[in-house]
Amino acid sequence: MGAVMEKSTEETNATPPDAWVRAALASDLDIPRPVIPITLFGQSLVLFRDDEGELGLIGRHCPHRGADLCFGRREDNGLRCPFHGWHFDRTGQCVEQPAEPEDSTMYKTIKLPSYPLMEKDGVIFTYMGRGEPDDDTAFADPSLT
Amino acid sequence: MITQKLNDQITRVGPGTSAGEVLRRYWQPAALVDELTEERALVPVNLLGERLVLLRQQDGNLVLKTRIASADEAPAFYPEPDAIEIVEDSPAYPVIEKKGMYFAYMGPGEPPAFANFDCFRAPDSHVFAFKGLWQCNWLQALEVGIDPSHASFLHRFLQDEDPENSYGRQFRDKAAHTDMPMTQVLREYPRPDIEVEETDFGLKITALRHMDNDLTHVRVTNQIFPEAICIPMSREMTITQWHVPIDDENCYWYSLFTSFAKPVDKQVMREQRLTEHRLPDYAPLKNRANDYHFDPEEQASLTYTGMGLDINVHDQWAVESMGSIQDRTREHLGRGDAAIVRYRLMLRKAIKAVETSREGALPMRDEATTAIVGPLSNDAITATGEWLAASQAADHERRAECPWDATV
Numbered sequence: 001m002g003a004v005m006e007k008s009t010e011e012t013n014a015t016p017p018d019a020w021v022r023a024a025l026a027s028d029l030d031i032p033r034p035v036i037p038i039t040l041f042g043q044s045l046v047l048f049r050d051d052e053g054e055l056g057l058i059g060r061h062c063p064h065r066g067a068d069l070c071f072g073r074r075e076d077n078g079l080r081c082p083f084h085g086w087h088f089d090r091t092g093q094c095v096e097q098p099a100e101p102e103d104s105t106m107y108k109t110i111k112l113p114s115y116p117l118m119e120k121d122g123v124i125f126t127y128m129g130r131g132e133p134d135d136d137t138a139f140a141d142p143s144l145t
Numbered sequence: 146m147i148t149q150k151l152n153d154q155i156t157r158v159g160p161g162t163s164a165g166e167v168l169r170r171y172w173q174p175a176a177l178v179d180e181l182t183e184e185r186a187l188v189p190v191n192l193l194g195e196r197l198v199l200l201r202q203q204d205g206n207l208v209l210k211t212r213i214a215s216a217d218e219a220p221a222f223y224p225e226p227d228a229i230e231i232v233e234d235s236p237a238y239p240v241i242e243k244k245g246m247y248f249a250y251m252g253p254g255e256p257p258a259f260a261n262f263d264c265f266r267a268p269d270s271h272v273f274a275f276k277g278l279w280q281c282n283w284l285q286a287l288e289v290g291i292d293p294s295h296a297s298f299l300h301r302f303l304q305d306e307d308p309e310n311s312y313g314r315q316f317r318d319k320a321a322h323t324d325m326p327m328t329q330v331l332r333e334y335p336r337p338d339i340e341v342e343e344t345d346f347g348l349k350i351t352a353l354r355h356m357d358n359d360l361t362h363v364r365v366t367n368q369i370f371p372e373a374i375c376i377p378m379s380r381e382m383t384i385t386q387w388h389v390p391i392d393d394e395n396c397y398w399y400s401l402f403t404s405f406a407k408p409v410d411k412q413v414m415r416e417q418r419l420t421e422h423r424l425p426d427y428a429p430l431k432n433r434a435n436d437y438h439f440d441p442e443e444q445a446s447l448t449y450t451g452m453g454l455d456i457n458v459h460d461q462w463a464v465e466s467m468g469s470i471q472d473r474t475r476e477h478l479g480r481g482d483a484a485i486v487r488y489r490l491m492l493r494k495a496i497k498a499v500e501t502s503r504e505g506a507l508p509m510r511d512e513a514t515t516a517i518v519g520p521l522s523n524d525a526i527t528a529t530g531e532w533l534a535a536s537q538a539a540d541h542e543r544r545a546e547c548p549w550d551a552t553v
Contacts, residue, residue: 064479071451081300082298085335090458097479099294104479
């Protein structure tokens with residue numbers, strides 16, 4: 001219980017900086033089902049750890065009809081929407097649509113927004129700025145999020 | 146994906162809106178008969194964005210009148226009778242009682258006749274009415290009901306219950322003429338072929354699940370224009386369910402549970418549902434504010450959602466979790482959504498008909514409406530090549546055993 005209700009997050013629609021921003025504490029995911037909602041820069045996202053222990057930060061609403069993936073089934077190394085079983089990996093790529101006909105390849109064209117993540121000193125950071133982060137990418141002032 | 150403009154057009158319901166004007170051309174469920182009592186002679190009704198009150202006039206007729214409401218009232222606000230102030234010079238919308246429900250007509254001109262559906266034709270002893278609040282737009286609530294593929298996932302049970310304990314519950318019966326629980330059929334065959342056919346009442350939706358040994362499971366559900374569905378609940382009962390807008394962002398489902406052979410055990414049906422809802426506003430006890438009692442352990446071992454065994458809660462979560470009005474500019478419909486696509490075309494056609502004063506083009510608005518019977522709404526398992534005839538035969542068999550006139 002309580003795994004899904006969002007903790008108080010300051011909602012801001014400001015443009016994300018070209019820097020690593022704080023997404024969560026690593027301890028926030030020290031729960032039996034490591035799946036939590038996060039709102040960053042006005043975007044509703046879901047942060048989770050997959051079966052390989054890797055982190056994913058992807059769009060919160062299923063691209064099919066908008067159901068909330070924070071209640072998704074954490075299985076098969078990703079998140080599965082409970083509405084029709086659409087399955088997403090940690091990059092947000094849809095890898096299975098088990099209610100669609102066997103010959104359908106629609107899933108290949110479906111991808112949720114996703115953001116790179118890194119863990120440092122017990123904090124999970126994400127990069128939502130322009131382009132890709134590199135070794136020189138700075139850490140944003142924590143007050144930004 | 147559709148445009149924001151189109152999404153607004155097909156979802157918003159206030160006076161003068163496109164979809165709202167279509168809905169106003171049909172009888173709308175306004176309250177349960179249970180709600181109007183000697184102690185509560187004024188029943189608040191929040192319907193199609195209007196703040197109304199149900200009352201019996203001195204001439205004995207039931208009507209809806211406008212009540213005075215402040216702008217910050219909760220959408221499903223249910224004031225006590227002594228706090229209700231009626232706008233005397235407001236229109237009096239006509240109301241009639243049918244099978245435990247009050248229906249109101251809020252549109253122009255003469256209200257249409259009722260079709261002779263099973264839920265209206267069965268005697269009172271065979272029909273039970275109930276309702277519940279969902280905090281979302283009516284259209285997404287309707288769309289989950291015309292989407293046959295979600296049942297294999299959203300309502301998946303990782304273990305099957307004993308179907309003997311299934312009375313009054315959806316999907317707990319054995320699949321027609323087999324010892325297989327319905328939950329097992331849905332789980333093992335998750336990719337139905339879906340056929341959608343336009344009818345004189347709306348849509349007939351056939352979901353075909355091709356099983357082993359050249360057998361096919363045939364499940365027929367229906368869309369009844371503009372905002373109802375008729376689906377099988379068990380071999381004994383069907384559910385006719387309206388998704389009635391309170392305003393743009395809230396709705397009530399109203400269901401008529403209709404039994405063929407035996408009278409409905411209304412006490413059991415009511416008690417089951419009253420343990421899941423509070424009065425007087427029929428708000429469900431599991432809701433967004435308490436995470437629908439989501440239990441990750443249950444999700445891992447027993448149910449697909451982790452939200453208990455009541456399938457109504459699963460549907461409620463699915464439609465409320467989309468947001469108060471689903472953002473259809475970001476949706477990606479698949480082949481499993483064929484009935485949804487077809488329904489939206491029907492609704493757009495009806496919007497166009499109202500806007501161009503061609504109301505004769507609206508479904509179920511002429512004298513022929515009273516001749517509409519059924520609809521066929523059942524499950525059957527049959528040899529794959531014979532599914533259509535077998536589905537009809539199973540329906541006829543059930544109707545023939547029925548003590549009331551259920552002939553089609």
